[in-house]
Amino acid sequence: MSTIELFWPAMTAGLLVALVAGPLGSLLVWRRLAYFGDSLSHAALLGVGLSLLLSIPGWVGISLVCVVVALLLGLLLKQPELASDTLLTILATTALSLGLIVIGFVDGIRVDLMAYLFGDLLSLSPQDLPILLAGTAFVLALLFWQWRGLVLASINEEMAAIDGVPVARLRLLLLILLALTVTAAMKVVGVLLITALLIIPAAAARRLSRTPEQMAVFATLIGMLAVCVGLAGSLQWDLPLGPAIVVSAALCFVLTSVLRQRRNA
Numbered sequence: 001m002s003t004i005e006l007f008w009p010a011m012t013a014g015l016l017v018a019l020v021a022g023p024l025g026s027l028l029v030w031r032r033l034a035y036f037g038d039s040l041s042h043a044a045l046l047g048v049g050l051s052l053l054l055s056i057p058g059w060v061g062i063s064l065v066c067v068v069v070a071l072l073l074g075l076l077l078k079q080p081e082l083a084s085d086t087l088l089t090i091l092a093t094t095a096l097s098l099g100l101i102v103i104g105f106v107d108g109i110r111v112d113l114m115a116y117l118f119g120d121l122l123s124l125s126p127q128d129l130p131i132l133l134a135g136t137a138f139v140l141a142l143l144f145w146q147w148r149g150l151v152l153a154s155i156n157e158e159m160a161a162i163d164g165v166p167v168a169r170l171r172l173l174l175l176i177l178l179a180l181t182v183t184a185a186m187k188v189v190g191v192l193l194i195t196a197l198l199i200i201p202a203a204a205a206r207r208l209s210r211t212p213e214q215m216a217v218f219a220t221l222i223g224m225l226a227v228c229v230g231l232a233g234s235l236q237w238d239l240p241l242g243p244a245i246v247v248s249a250a251l252c253f254v255l256t257s258v259l260r261q262r263r264n265a
Contacts, residue, residue: 007122009126010121013121013129013187014188014245017136017184020181021181021219021220022216022219022223024177025201025202025219026202026216027151028178028198031154035088035089036175037195039069039073039092040194041194041195043091043095043096044066044186044191044194045096045117047099047183048099049099049102049103049106053102062183066182070172070178071176072091073087073088074168074172118190118242118243119186119242120190121242122234124187135183149166153167153170188245193242196246196250200246201223201226203253204218205218207257208260222249223249225248226246229244230244230246
């Protein structure tokens with residue numbers, strides 16, 4: 001297999017994930033909900049384990065588990081007894097541990113945990129792309145449809161509720177969309193780095209943007225740039241692909257910080 005045949009499905013998949021991660025990550029940054037990404041990404045490993053144990057397609061198990069965890073998160077965060085970060089930490093660590101335990105029960109199948117933890121984008125085949133494309137289109141369509149309400153709820157939930165925005169329903173929608181994105185991004189950067197792909201480009205874009213729409217577009221472009229640079233670095237220097245993409249995004253964050261400091265000087 002030639003280098004082009006190996007890399008074009010990886011490049012396409014990475015760009016599709018970045019296309020969704022940009023606006024979704026921007027909403028998470030506005031809402032200060034980075035912990036949600038961590039919780040759902042850790043739950044994805046439980047989905048992997050159940051998929052292997054039940055012999056079902058991996059994306060099916062991961063999607064189902066992430067959606068269930070997203071619904072559970074929505075219910076738990078209504079409980080006033082514990083702080084949200086405490087609940088999220090409990091749920092994330094429990095889901096990750098359960099995932100490792102379930103994988104330990106899988107017999108006769110060699111499990112490459114490093115691929116699940118840090119991504120294995122190069123293992124994608126052209127046959128995987130239609131499902132990813134359909135999922136990307138579905139998430140983007142829902143984001144576009146509910147964008148105004150999601151932005152208003154992210155800026156100030158109380159004011160949005162007064163204006164008639166269905167805040168609780170939109171919070172649940174955001175969690176479900178995040179669950180679906182985590183399912184797709186797991187192949188790109190792995191369980192441990194998914195949140196970085198969502199948050200770092202959005203945080204970098206925030207320094208350059210004046211409107212929510214600008215931030216979403218810039219976050220998408222930065223995420224796509226990080227995917228391209230990470231893939232190029234992996235090809236040139238044989239780097240692990242998932243970490244290379246995240247480091248590229250982090251470099252973009254540093255560059256935007258420098259640009260903002262010079263602009264304000």
